[in-house]
Amino acid sequence: MAEPLLSVRNLVVEFPTRRGVLRALDGVSFDIAPGEVLGMVGESGAGKSITGAAIIGLIEPPGRIAGGEVYLAGKRIDNLPPDAMRAIRGKRIGMVFQDPLTSLNPLYTVARQLVETIRTHLDLSEKEARAHAIGLLDRVGIPAAARRIDDYPHHFSGGMRQRVVIALALAAEPELVIADEPTTALDVSVQSQIIDVLKEICAERGASVMLITHDMGVIAETADRVAVLYAGRMAEIGPVRDVILNASHPYTRGLMGSIPTLQQDNDRLVQIPGTMPRLNAIPTGCAFNPRCEHSFEKCRVHAPHLIDVAPHHAAACWLAEEET
């Protein structure tokens, strides 16, 4: 792989509470290559959104990054002062969140928000910025962009709003876009449109994407590689095809089997017993061991590290070590 655009090393995020420190992320490492789409999946509480928040320096206090490093194009960014981090957000890293209304200010027109973002980060005149903004809206598929740019966010439908957010995220031509559940709040028939727009426009501009979602289908359609998180740890990472069709970690296999699809014809879905542990009750050893039908002594004592099972495909499972 070429020099990664984003490199996350042993990231640890902790939330101190009065009943002790909760470790929401525990030693997560991954890279995103330039132009690559990395999917980040996991169930609620697995730490996928916190990973995104940690990268852009937006962990809600009292939570904090307690260890590890984040590099953007080779330069460390997790220890930057808030001002420098703010300059990176928006300029070099764009963000798309689940609810478009949280990213858009309801009191300003779309034009004002786009032009403001563009002019903060790019050296353009008011007029040039407006033209640039209209071009962006047009590109994300807003009909009659030149007219609709002066509308307020509430004039747009949910899908159109998310398109505006994507335009806003890409306004300053970032190198990386972090999209956190960008389609979850949308209707089925609109979801695929948004995913298509996001994918195309990023490919066109060479921006990398970190796509955070609980929806394996979205990942399958969009991502080049996928990282599976479980209880704040990386369970498996690899090319989408390998992970979906040939998963190594028992958790990933269970997860894939539990999704009903339009093709299969079995009566029962694969079922992982139990539920993901809460952060205050993560078992020792492999976090998945109490629910794993293959677990053995070592799993209960030592937490597995990522072990290569194929080129670019690694799983945090002691079974993988035995096989290789």
Place this chain on the structure above:
Amino acid sequence: MSDSFLKVTGLTRHFDVSKPWLNRVIEREEKEFLTATDNVSFDIRKGETFALVGESGSGKSTIAKMIVGLLAPSEGTIEIEGRRIGPNDPEAIRAVRQRMQMIFQDPFASLNPRWRVGDIIAEPIRTFGLLRGGDVTREVARLLEVVGLSASDVGKFPHEFSGGQRQRIAIARALSSKPEFIVCDEPTSALDVSVQAQILNLMRDLQDEFGLTYLLISHDLSVVRHMANRIGVLYLGRLVEIADSKRLFLEPQHPYTQMLLDAVPDLALSGRRRKPVTGEIPNPINPPKGCPFHPRCPIAIDRCKVDPPAPRETPIGTAACHLAGL
């Protein structure tokens, strides 16, 4: 049909979405109505799972609420085993309520946070006066085990449980009045996929064990295909297609059904090329004239713009489309 358990005919519901009276007078505006459900008819056979699928604004939850009596229909009838449940027949309503239960979407809102699990599950038993004293306790313990929880959970409060466990509690409550028919309104859409699998499997097991009839409301085609025998597809309050589940996915007749199927991500990575879906759902207060789907329909003809299509027979069921089955 003789073996139909539930039959709804011409079910219609309007909502008054007008501004307050004073605003209307000052701004000289007419009263505005939203037709959430428009002339919907279907029947559910005993022991089957009938699914209603549709996107937001399709009126699927409104239908569910009318069937369980949370909303009164504006027009149309609901019959249970041939007996009409009228609004002025409290005896019939009471008798029917016990046979009918509902499972809700959000397990964090459907359980009273101040009640203990035992009291939550026992509420239907106590309301219908089915059992007394120690029998209630024993029944609650049994139900908890039926849904895969422990009998010792009775004294806990909902917030001590995960989303999936709460949905099990909600299912136990629904089972406690020994119903024959359960309306499941998006029962897994608030849950993670691995938990969804547990709940769907549980629902199937219970159906086999107790011979339950389900009305499943969902926006997720994969879930619907996995669970349902027959499927009704809703668009803007109208039932556009009813068909046998397996065949609907192989040979959808209505262009909207086709579009919904195309929008489902391809998890098998079969290389199936999706047709791009266009447009968004129009404002239900002011739906398009003629067929409500015609502005988004790739095969619409002039007739679709003026003439709302009536349901017609197709090889796999019925579809409300002028071009279906041709």
Place this chain on the structure above:
Amino acid sequence: MSDTRTPGRLFRMWDNDIAYSFRKSPLAIVSGVVALVIVLAAVFAPLIAPTNPYDPSGLNLMDGFTPPMAPNAFTGNSFVLGADNQGRDVLSTILYGARISLFVGFSAVLFAMVLGIVAGLVAGYRGGWVDAVLMRIADVQLSFPSILIALLIFGVARGFIPPSQRETMAIWVLIVAIGLSDWVQFARVVRGATMVEKSKEYVQAARVIGVSPARILLRHVLPNVMGPVLVIGTIGLALAIIAEATLSFLGVGVPPTQPSLGTLIRIGQQYLFSGEWWILLFPALTLLALALAVNLLGDWLRDALNPRLR
């Protein structure tokens, strides 16, 4: 949390969260102690007060105007906080006065609370014209100062009560007057919370099986709207105590034979400029401390029950 196993633990935990936030707040602790001391002293006034100020036989007019901590020149009696114009021990009158003030305050808040909860639950759940009528009454009432409302009710009530019973009925009229001037706060908050709760699925689940509206309101909705009610109740208690003091100060409150803190202040202010400051100062300080402590407790409770601030 998943480590709880036995029933009842959870309740203790919920309790503990409140207790924890209490321990973390020095202001809450100080306010709590002050309020508790005054309440206990008032409740046990007959046991701890040096004299019974209501017992005319124990009074000696010669003790009048005895300054604090100094023996009276004629009788030789000494009072910790001095004696008032009639020779009553100021400390004892404060203890007994606080008793009346607290009794009126608690009763008035309880009355307002019950009235407001019922109105709020019905308005929020039924909606429609019931809601419109109740809330317009509330709006009208809110546009007058509550003390004015209380004065009005007080005046009307006195018109109806025969003079022979005015003395004994006065305290109840006062409670009703303050309570009626205060129910709106409760009604509004309960109405808002009820509208939120009634749309939740647990209420629908109860409706599906045909639970009656009254039962839904009392068993399902009410427990879930009590949090904000307790907060307003605490702050309302401080307001009610002040309202009682104000009315008594204006001379329309409790009869002088049963002086409350407000009555004591009214009596005391006549002597302030002639140098007998203690007759005013000590009851006033007690009222201030009590109202402030209860108010601060209310503020703390509001923050502690607000999950967003936790």
